[in-house]
Amino acid sequence: MSLIEILIITLIKILIILTLTLLTVSYLVYFERKISAWAQNRLGPNRVGWEGILQPFADVFKLLLKEDIVPNKANKVIHSLAPMVALFVAFTTYAVIPIGPNVQIFGYDISLVVADINIGILYVLALTSLGVYAITFAGWSSGSKYSLLGGIRSSAQMISYEISMGFSIAGVLLLSESLRPIAIVESQAGWMWNAVVQPIGFITFFVSAFAETNRLPFDLPEAEPELVGGFHTEYSSMKFAGFFLAEYANMIIASALITTLYLGGWQIPYIEKLGLADWLVTVFQVGSFFIKVGMLLFFFIWIRWSIPRFRYDQLMNIGWKVMFPLSLINLVWVAVLIMIFN
């Protein structure tokens, strides 16, 4: 393929992934409100369109029309930079997540991932480690003590849980012997899903993912009763919407990562033995990826409306005294497995 062709194909992939994410994010907000309504025996949004199906668009227009308020004490540049950093980190991570096997379209052999780089998992870790800045900047630049407290809390939380996250990923990498997301998915053929082979690592990664996305029961950075709104207290209009978007985009990233690393990615066990046509198998596999991600997203929302928030010392105790040792045990477990079966 020539450079121009590669550029065009990559641009098309980026466009598809971006539209897909933006649509999913807006409907994720809708489903969050609907599911919370069911959990609390209410009706939820049901006025705009059939069963409130157009509610996300109404929300976006409302936020667009609101006045953008920047506090007097705020550092103006960094104050507007923070939501941009949050969005940048949230959307660029999608580049390395594969949603299906290679396909043949118009004679081109196309992989269903925007960038197939051989250090893909490190790329994800690098970007998530930059995600701390969005919250720290927002907290510091607002010139409000609630924001600063929320920002500092959040950074401490994210740094603490990044460690157990990294060690859980190390277990996956030991088995797949590669940092390429596609190779990791392919190493989980059949029922060799990492969630089955290394259940402890799956659980530690799952819990760390909740902490990294600042979702309940780990949403201390924006704990409403103590901190008003935490790091985004002083944000309004589209800048607030930026943080809101980034939070839900991060949820999708976390679900997609869990699917890729632990639930076999796009793979359906033993589908090749059914003797279906190639294109049908691909369609089913891409579908299975989206179904897995969707179920994980539902789980995220379900947990939020079922479990109360941790206290700050509990959060730190769980991170350092439970999750960290557990992820180390998982690493040893995987190493022993490799010793025995190699």
Next chain:
Amino acid sequence: MSLEILLFIVFSLISVISAILMITRSNAVISALYLILNFAGLAGLYLLLNAQFIAVTQVIVYAGAIMVLFLFVIMLLKPEHEKKFLEAKPKLKIFAVAIAAIIFLQLIYLLFFSKPSESLSPEMTKSIDSGTIEAIGKQLYTNYLLPFEAAGFLLLAATVGALILAKKKIE
């Protein structure tokens, strides 16, 4: 002009300009921001040299971990006190200028009077793959195992030291 040269110019401009802005800003937080930008530019330069692993660790370790720590210290310690400290003791400035001059002379010596390192085997420098994670891992666990383990042990000792310093005294 090839794409590589164009990218090199972009990344080196980012690095140089952000480095200059970093030392000329009076607000320490803004300085730290420019340092992060500088690290990002350097990571891009490493990528152009085919050193993907170093590029990503540059972002994870320096931009992602160390600079977060820097920012915390700056935000919590309020750097305004530093200014008063310097105004009260003007002789410190002479000391700082002297150290800066020494480092600058060292850099000039390295750039113009020293030979390039010959410790790398010619095959390794030629190979495009020398920057990949597999190549670095192999080198670390075979040829450079002892320094690698020693560095790990040093880090462990530092962690234990930090824990003991921060621990509350319980009678």
